[in-house]
Amino acid sequence: MRRLPVFFVLDCSESMVGDSLQKMEDGLQAIVRALRTDPHALETVYISVIAFAGVAKTIAPLVELVSFYPPKLPLGGGTSLGVALEALMAELDSSVVKTTPDRKGDWKPIVYLFTDGRPTDNPNAAIDRWNAKYAKKATLIAVGLGQSVDFETLGRLTDNAMMFEDTQEGDFKKFINWVTASVVAQSKSVGESDAQSLANIDASLMRIFKNPPSKQADEACITLVGRCQKTRKPYLMKYDRAIRDVATRDFKLQVSHFEIAGCYPLEEDYFIWSDPRAMDLKVNSADLIGTPGCPHCGNFTAFAACGCGKLMCINGPEEGFCPWCKKLVSFSCSGDEDGFDVGRGRG
Numbered sequence: 001m002r003r004l005p006v007f008f009v010l011d012c013s014e015s016m017v018g019d020s021l022q023k024m025e026d027g028l029q030a031i032v033r034a035l036r037t038d039p040h041a042l043e044t045v046y047i048s049v050i051a052f053a054g055v056a057k058t059i060a061p062l063v064e065l066v067s068f069y070p071p072k073l074p075l076g077g078g079t080s081l082g083v084a085l086e087a088l089m090a091e092l093d094s095s096v097v098k099t100t101p102d103r104k105g106d107w108k109p110i111v112y113l114f115t116d117g118r119p120t121d122n123p124n125a126a127i128d129r130w131n132a133k134y135a136k137k138a139t140l141i142a143v144g145l146g147q148s149v150d151f152e153t154l155g156r157l158t159d160n161a162m163m164f165e166d167t168q169e170g171d172f173k174k175f176i177n178w179v180t181a182s183v184v185a186q187s188k189s190v191g192e193s194d195a196q197s198l199a200n201i202d203a204s205l206m207r208i209f210k211n212p213p214s215k216q217a218d219e220a221c222i223t224l225v226g227r228c229q230k231t232r233k234p235y236l237m238k239y240d241r242a243i244r245d246v247a248t249r250d251f252k253l254q255v256s257h258f259e260i261a262g263c264y265p266l267e268e269d270y271f272i273w274s275d276p277r278a279m280d281l282k283v284n285s286a287d288l289i290g291t292p293g294c295p296h297c298g299n300f301t302a303f304a305a306c307g308c309g310k311l312m313c314i315n316g317p318e319e320g321f322c323p324w325c326k327k328l329v330s331f332s333c334s335g336d337e338d339g340f341d342v343g344r345g346r347g
């Protein structure tokens with residue numbers, strides 16, 4: 001039986017923390033569950049998952065649908081699209097069976113690339129290599145999640161670049177159904193021809209790249225990494241962009257700032273999945289509204305900056321050891337209105 005290899009290349013950068021990552025994990029499970037009910041898919045579909053953030057790795061090697069177990073997705077700093085494409089090309093080389101004169105190889109693989117941001121590495125060399133050597137051998141569908149996606153780059157990679165906006169209750173379910181339907185359609189069409197048809201796209205849900213957003217939106221969120229003073233475990237604070245009208249008697253303008261969306265415990269492997277170069281942007285804390293508590297120990301604030309420039313949790317004006325540089329720091333109540341600069345990630 002000839003296999004239909006399906007690769008999911010998933011953006012696990014820090015902006016995906018919380019709901020989005022959970023949705024992607026649940027979505028993958030839902031896709032696999034639905035595919036297993038389809039006899040064509042069950043016979044032919046093999047699935048693999050490549051995760052990428054600052055680095056990229058195969059977290060589920062290509063296996064048949066019945067034996068596939070959706071992996072837990074990691075989280076890291078950075079969106080290294082170039083590195084992800086290199087990992088994908090290496091995986092295509094090593095896992096896909098090629099057709100030879102005396103053997104029928106695999107069907108043309110399908111790749112679903114999901115990303116919610118813009119690359120933090122330079123993906124140009126990888127994109128050129130993809131277009132020169134791989135674009136004809138695989139069907140790549142790039143799906144941008146939300147407004148901050150770099151469609152210019154995705155458009156250079158594939159004609160099948162589309163955007164998904166999760167605006168209404170039930171949209172995500174429809175989206176998952178569409179991915180499933182497109183895999184099923186392709187598993188049915190194999191054997192008929194090499195042309196793969198994508199399932200009809202619900203226009204209200206997906207906008208094909210033919211009409212790209214005229215301008216890439218500003219970054220939708222800011223993420224900051226800290227460590228718990230007591231447990232030394234890392235956490236991630238996420239701030240979402242919010243626009244507010246500020247009106248005075250004489251003029252009106254829109255001010256954008258970032259409001260706290262949540263503070264999430266991180267695994268230590270966050271640092272393994274991160275690209276340190278993607279962490280060097282600075283943000284002024286005065287642009288950030290809201291201070292979360294520590295998700296590990298419950299300390300009052302997770303937003304205390306040590307002199308070493310790193311963030312830690314504290315419970316009030318007190319002395320404590322910085323979990324990063326190990327120095328003793330004392331915090332006083334200063335009503336500093338100007339804020340201070342802290343390093344931030346660029347998932």
Ligand SMILES: [Zn+2]
Binds near residue numbers: 299
């Ligand atoms: Zn803590």
Ligand SMILES: [Zn+2]
Binds near residue numbers: 309323327
């Ligand atoms: Zn320190």
